[in-house]
Each structure stands twice: as structure tokens, then as C-alpha cells.
Amino acid sequence: MGRLGACFALRRFVSCSARRICPPPPCCLRRVSTSPAISSDYADDFGGGNLYGGQRREFQVREEEKAVRHIPVRAYFLCTSIDLKSMQAEHAYNVVPPTSRSTNYVALRYCDYPSEIADMGVIENFHRYMVVFQYGSAVMFNVSDDEAEGYLEIVCKYASGLLPDTRKDDYAVVEKPLLMTWMQGGPDHIVLKNLDADGIRIIGSVLGQSIALDHFIRQVDGMVEEFTDINRVMEKTGTFTMERKKLFQLVGKANSNLADVILKLGLFDRSEIAWRNAQYDQILEYLREEFELTQRFGNLDFKLKFVEHNIHFLQEVLQKRRSDFLEWFVIVLLIADNLIAIYEIVQETAVASA
Numbered sequence: 001m002g003r004l005g006a007c008f009a010l011r012r013f014v015s016c017s018a019r020r021i022c023p024p025p026p027c028c029l030r031r032v033s034t035s036p037a038i039s040s041d042y043a044d045d046f047g048g049g050n051l052y053g054g055q056r057r058e059f060q061v062r063e064e065e066k067a068v069r070h071i072p073v074r075a076y077f078l079c080t081s082i083d084l085k086s087m088q089a090e091h092a093y094n095v096v097p098p099t100s101r102s103t104n105y106v107a108l109r110y111c112d113y114p115s116e117i118a119d120m121g122v123i124e125n126f127h128r129y130m131v132v133f134q135y136g137s138a139v140m141f142n143v144s145d146d147e148a149e150g151y152l153e154i155v156c157k158y159a160s161g162l163l164p165d166t167r168k169d170d171y172a173v174v175e176k177p178l179l180m181t182w183m184q185g186g187p188d189h190i191v192l193k194n195l196d197a198d199g200i201r202i203i204g205s206v207l208g209q210s211i212a213l214d215h216f217i218r219q220v221d222g223m224v225e226e227f228t229d230i231n232r233v234m235e236k237t238g239t240f241t242m243e244r245k246k247l248f249q250l251v252g253k254a255n256s257n258l259a260d261v262i263l264k265l266g267l268f269d270r271s272e273i274a275w276r277n278a279q280y281d282q283i284l285e286y287l288r289e290e291f292e293l294t295q296r297f298g299n300l301d302f303k304l305k306f307v308e309h310n311i312h313f314l315q316e317v318l319q320k321r322r323s324d325f326l327e328w329f330v331i332v333l334l335i336a337d338n339l340i341a342i343y344e345i346v347q348e349t350a351v352a353s354a
């Protein structure tokens with residue numbers, strides 16, 4: 001090889017070596033550093049990637065909002081008694097199988113879809129539930145105002161002692177599957193991870209007791225007002241004009257209200273569902289506190305004691321009136337007897353002197 005060939009060979013060797021050790025172009029570096037796989041997967045793990053982390057959080061929030069379901073709850077008190085046995089017999093298709101031995105209520109489920117589809121649970125949003133209590137309350141779940149009238153007509157077929165004015169109370173259940181805790185309270189609603197049949201029974205029992213207790217409190221308030229008016233009249237005149245029959249009617253009304261609250265409503269009865277499961281017991285205690293059942297019963301009991309005190313006082317006054325009447329009647333009879341005796345003596349004296 002000549003000097004010229006050796007020179008060309010040296011140049012080719014140097015050129016190839018330079019291409020092999022040359023760093024990649026800046027454009028290649030930019031493409032690698034901004035690759036989505038690296039920035040989204042690894043940047044979040046090491047505290048970076050705020051853009052992709054924010055998008056992910058927004059996506060999670062949107063998914064959580066999609067999973068949330070608002071279920072309206074409406075409680076009605078429309079009568080003093082409901083025939084649950086006849087209702088169960090005629091609506092056996094809609095009866096939800098009981099999970100406790102309680103016999104003072106029945107839970108019904110209604111759906112516009114065939115039973116084989118409804119039982120699959122894929123259209124739970126379209127189910128309507130109604131819990132009917134023997135003492136006259138009906139609590140409806142996922143029922144609109146327009147639909148409520150139809151369900152109330154069903155209940156009225158088995159009701160006795162219908163009230164002139166049906167009492168109503170509104171509540172709501174928010175079903176949130178992604179909730180971190182089992183339940184969470186809120187104004188006029190309760191948030192649950194899942195609302196099942198036992199949850200419906202627990203919530204329905206408290207709302208049914210609350211709306212019925214409100215009715216009995218109003219009844220007792222009416223009696224308190226009546227006795228207040230009587231006491232004001234007695235304060236001015238020193239007497240009252242109530243008949244004995246009217247007083248006995250008030251006595252019976254007060255006693256029946258107290259018996260209905262304690263026996264029919266079952267305010268102090270232990271729920272078998274809550275006793276078996278602490279989660280339902282938590283819901284029960286929260287709702288009892290939320291609707292102030294214990295405090296309201298305490299106020300009712302205080303008013304009934306006021307009524308009872310006035311009844312005893314008026315009974316004593318009426319009894320004293322009756323005793324005074326009998327005493328005066330005896331006195332009049334004695335006077336009449338003496339007058340007759342004197343008249344006979346005068347007659348005998350006149351005959352003897354003649």
C-alpha cells in the first residue's frame with residue numbers, strides 16, 4: 001500500500017470511530033424525556049407528574065359521582081291500625097322475606113320489570129320499597145310524589161281509623177359505594193355504602209316511629225291546651241263546667257295515647273336486626289338521635305303527667321260535688337220527713353181536740 005492509500009484508510013477509520021461515540025441528537029433526548037409512559041407512570045411515584053395526577057384525581061371524582069345514588073324516602077301516618085295479615089296474603093308476590101321475628105311491619109318491593117330480571121339485581125335503581133307498620137305508618141323508598149298516591153291507596157284498603165289529615169315527612173338516603181366508612185350523617189339525609197333490605201327496615205322503623213310520635217304529641221298538645229283553658233276559667237270564676245262524661249273521655253284518650261306509644265310503636269323495643277349486626281345498630285342509634293325520639297318521648301311523658309295531674313284534680317272536684325249533692329239530698333229528705341211527721345202530729349192533735 002502506498003502513502004496515498006494509507007492516508008485514505010486512516011481518514012475512514014477516524015470517521016467511523018467518531019460516528020460511534022457521538023451522542024444522540026437533542027431531538028432524540030426530548031422525545032425520550034417527554035414520553036407519556038415515563039411521565040405518567042414514574043413521575044407520580046416520585047412526587048412529580050402533577051398534570052397527570054390531577055387528571056387521574058378528576059377521573060376518580062367523576063367515577064365516584066357516577067356511583068352516587070340519591071334515594072328519596074317519604075314517611076306517612078294515615079290511620080290508627082293496618083291489617084298486615086290481609087296485606088301479606090294479597091300481596092305475597094311483593095313481600096320481601098323477613099329476616100327477624102318482628103310482626104308489627106311488612107316490607108314490600110315493587111318493580112315494573114319481570115321478576116326474573118328484577119331478581120338479578122341489575123335494575124336496582126327501579127325498585128320501589130314500602131315498609132308498612134301495624135300502628136298506621138307507611139315509609140316509601142325511591143317513590144316520587146306522583147307515585148306515592150297510588151301506594152297510599154293500597155295501604156288504605158287494609159287501614160282502619162283513617163285520620164282526616166295524613167301526616168308526611170321527607171328524608172333521603174345517599175348511596176355511595178366508594179365511601180370510606182360504613183355510614184355518614186348529613187342534614188335531612190344519611191350516606192351509606194350500600195342500602196339493602198335490612199337497611200330499609202331499620203331506616204323505615206325509625207321514620208315510621210317518628211311520624212307516628214309526632215301525631216301523638218299533637219294529640220296530647222290538644223289536651224294540654226284544653227286543660228289550660230279550664231284552669232284559666234277556674235282562675236277567674238273559681239269553678240268549672242266540665243261534665244263528668246267529658247272528663248272520662250279525656251282520661252281514656254290520655255291512657256290510650258300512652259299505651260299506643262309504648263306498646264304499638266315499640267320505642268323501647270330492641271331491634272333484632274341491629275342486635276345481630278353492629279353496622280345496622282350504628283344506623284339505628286344515629287337515626288334515633290337525629291330524630292330525637294328519646295327526647296320527644298320525654299316531652300310527651302311530661303305533658304301526659306300534666307294532663308294526669310289535672311284529671312286527678314278535676315275528678316276530686318267532681319267527686320266532692322257529688323258528695324255535696326248527696327249530703328244535701330239527705331238533708332232535704334230528713335227535713336221532708338220531719339215536716340211530714342210534724343204534719344201528722346198536728347192532724348192527730350186536731351182530731352183529738354175535736
